[in-house]
Amino acid sequence: MNQNNISSKLIAVVPTYNERQNIGLLVRTFFNILPSASLLVVDDNSPDKTVEEVADLKKEFPRLNFLLRHSERGLGKSYIDALKKLAGDNRYEIIVMMDADFSHDPRMIPGMLERLSQYKIVIGSRYVRGGGVANWNMRRKMLSRFANFYARFILGLSIKDMTAGFFVFDRSVLSTLDLNSIKSEGYAFLIELKYRFSRLGYEIYEYPVIVSDRTQGQSKISKKVIWESIWLPWKLKLRKIQNSSSIKPCTKNQD
Numbered sequence: 590m591n592q593n594n595i596s597s598k599l600i601a602v603v604p605t606y607n608e609r610q611n612i613g614l615l616v617r618t619f620f621n622i623l624p625s626a627s628l629l630v631v632d633d634n635s636p637d638k639t640v641e642e643v644a645d646l647k648k649e650f651p652r653l654n655f656l657l658r659h660s661e662r663g664l665g666k667s668y669i670d671a672l673k674k675l676a677g678d679n680r681y682e683i684i685v686m687m688d689a690d691f692s693h694d695p696r697m698i699p700g701m702l703e704r705l706s707q708y709k710i711v712i713g714s715r716y717v718r719g720g721g722v723a724n725w726n727m728r729r730k731m732l733s734r735f736a737n738f739y740a741r742f743i744l745g746l747s748i749k750d751m752t753a754g755f756f757v758f759d760r761s762v763l764s765t766l767d768l769n770s771i772k773s774e775g776y777a778f779l780i781e782l783k784y785r786f787s788r789l790g791y792e793i794y795e796y797p798v799i800v801s802d803r804t805q806g807q808s809k810i811s812k813k814v815i816w817e818s819i820w821l822p823w824k825l826k827l828r829k830i831q832n833s834s835s836i837k838p839c840t841k842n843q844d
Contacts, residue, residue, distance in 0.1 A: 713755030719797030
């Protein structure tokens with residue numbers, strides 16, 4: 590199957606909150622690279638009326654759609670709502686998860702797609718050979734490195750970029766994932782998603798990408814997001830221990 594046929598079965602999910610300054614450039618770049626793909630913007634009722642900009646762009650790009658959320662906002666909640674919507678939608682075979690601030694370059698998607706012939710899940714990774722960051726200050730670099738080491742060490746995973754938010758995966762993996770049980774947000778959601786995929790037996794391929802800092806708009810990172818990311822690995826580890834201890838050993842019947 591050629592790249593064009595593959596991309597016609599692809600939909601990218603982009604959560605937004607006050608991204609009116611960025612969404613136009615992202616949409617135009619995305620469809621310039623993947624004209625036969627689809628794009629779903631999941632907006633958390635942004636005060637800057639991001640969704641109005643998306644509605645105008647839809648006149649030019651008919652494969653662009655949006656989901657306007659009015660419930661409690663958050664990255665994890667936005668993705669969960671979108672993934673539930675797409676889990677049973679047979680029009681699509683491949684799902685992309687990416688940020689709206691252009692830190693995830695749509696030009697990387699074709700290369701990530703090529704790996705789906707061998708892997709069900711591919712992430713854009715900053716911390717494998719060829720990957721990296723651009724325009725980050727030293728504090729952010731150190732925080733990111735520590736967060737990834739911290740989560741990887743506690744959860745016992747070999748994934749180098751645990752907080753990566755750039756995903757390309759086969760839609761079939763959603764049938765094995767209990768979306769209702771995922772309650773985490775922000776970076777914690779991204780960590781938990783990788784952990785759950787790994788626990789389900791999926792091997793995650795890390796494709797090297799360069800992640801740039803946003804040039805417009807404001808970062809959504811808060812103290813709440815950071816603290817949740819600190820506690821989540823311990824919660825997941827404790828839950829694993831509890832689940833393991835509740836399994837009774839299988840014994841052979843004696844004659």
